[in-house]
Amino acid sequence: MSFPFYIARRYLFSKKQHNVINLISGISVVGVALATLAMVCVMSGFNGFQDLIGNLFTAFDPQLELVPTQGKVMAEDDPSLVAVRRNNKVAAATNSYEDNALILFKGRPLVITLKGVDDNFTKTSEIKNILYGQGQYLLRRGNLNYGIPGYNLALQMGGLNFGTLQICVPKKGEQINLANPIENINVDDLTASGICFQVHQQKYDDNLMLCSLPFVQGLYNQEGCITKLELKLKGGVDEQVAKKELQQLAGPRFRVLDRYEQHEETFNVMQIEKLFAFAFLTFIVLVACFNIIGSVSMLIIDKTKDISTLRHLGATNKQIVHIFLFEGWLISFMGAIIGIVLGLILCLLQQQFGLLKLEPTGGGNFIVDAYPISVHVLDIVIIFFTVIIVGFLSVWYPVNYLSRKSMDLQA
Structure with missing residues (x-):
């Protein structure tokens, strides 16, 4: 385990001098988790409708x-x-x-x-x-x-x-x-x-x-x-x-x-809708990652003395910057994991019990009673790496700027 990652992990789970930092960190994790959960559920919903239509086509169309x-x-x-x-x-x-x-x-x-x-x-x-x-x-x-x-x-x-x-x-x-x-x-x-x-x-x-x-x-x-x-x-x-x-x-x-090629236009429209939904939800993840910037910024202020101590112990400026970058990355990682797990649980419950109905009053004339859900492994992988990359990129410049400014003030 690298030195910056070890320190970042200790900072994430240790008690801070100001409780508000712990609160902001928790809010950051929850925000990323909720955005990730929404991505899993919405993408699985699009997959469910696509699979449903595909099954309907197979009753009439040739292989x-x-x-x-x-x-x-x-x-x-x-x-x-x-x-x-x-x-x-x-x-x-x-x-x-x-x-x-x-x-x-x-x-x-x-x-x-x-x-x-x-x-x-x-x-x-x-x-x-x-x-x-x-x-x-x-x-x-x-x-x-x-x-x-x-x-x-x-x-x-x-x-x-x-x-x-x-x-x-x-x-x-x-x-x-x-x-x-x-x-x-x-x-x-x-x-x-x-x-x-x-x-x-x-x-x-x-x-x-x-x-x-x-x-x-x-x-x-x-x-x-x-x-x-x-x-x-x-x-x-x-x-x-x-x-x-x-x-x-x-x-x-x-x-x-x-x-699928026999009905290329229909499925192309669905893919475009899914792509736009994914882009919109990625933007929501980016907004949720702003909480990470606030959390890491407060942590840098809270750990000013630690930064000075680490420099005297031989830590380079690059290692110190990496500590807080890893801090932001760990928050994104935790949010992504929690969101994906909760999203998969919700999808499983929807598949088994149909919690979200297409017509709550029961008066609709639909092929299925509840929203169809289909979880694709590739979508989950893409969502995970999207959240991680967006979270890392969103804190990269602010953390670099704040960390170097804090070290310049101590110099």
Whole structure:
């Protein structure tokens, strides 16, 4: 143990001549601890919401998705896509075609997203786990095409048994004739299946209509074309390793996306919000560290005689300055440790008992009753070093200045 650190530790825990110094030191530790606790809880809260949304996406979205790098459609019999489907890491593959369409329901036009899938869709997604209603999962039977709407879309159409819908899309490569728009529009019918799905995401529940792939391809005049190839990997296969292998197999004309990349915009917004919250809380830690400056400043005044004694015993000016720098660092360290421990305890209690409810009165319509919490080890490490660095930097200049001034007065 170095000499300055030993003295700083003794000063931190020993009784001072003025009790107010002990009080200020205690307040400094508490201030840093509370700021650290807030950082742990807020960052874990952001992680909880991100993990919650990620879990919701997995109920509908594929594990991996292959899309063209240029344009919107690709040939379903493309050799690269065939090679991807035959890869030994792929358990199932689904061809899908997704685009906007217009439905006419009782004379009311409504823009929706039409998603056509083949028979393997139930193997690449968990669609059957989020279905509601008395009907069965069925997209096509004979000449009839069935549509499965999102929950909120079904509500807009008056319920699950909406009868038959007219689906309208512009003909490919043609401009709308305003005098007679029907000439440039493809129209076909979808029949109610008696069921709907609910993902708890507006993107799906409000606008998406699920139907068969041949129906959508014919409606858009895109026979043999798809917009996505959705993949499910075999059990035990590392997703990121498989993603790299499939990307090499697909080539530069295609992109292989995992679930987070499929919703990159949503998660980027959440990351930006988390970053701003972290910066704001770091500023609060900096404000809390001002108490450390006051504590160390009072300690320097209180230990004026000790400084003189240490100089006569051979301590250098640098060692004396380091004593008070270590004093400030120890206060930051104690505050960080206490704050992280208390923060982790609060997070654990929230996870187990849901102390903080999303809707205290119980009248809300939320996916979960309490705020979701997810503690990430990397976040805890970053918070710890942030508090330590901010605490050290905040006292570095004041301690250097006050220590040298005190020694100059004694000289």
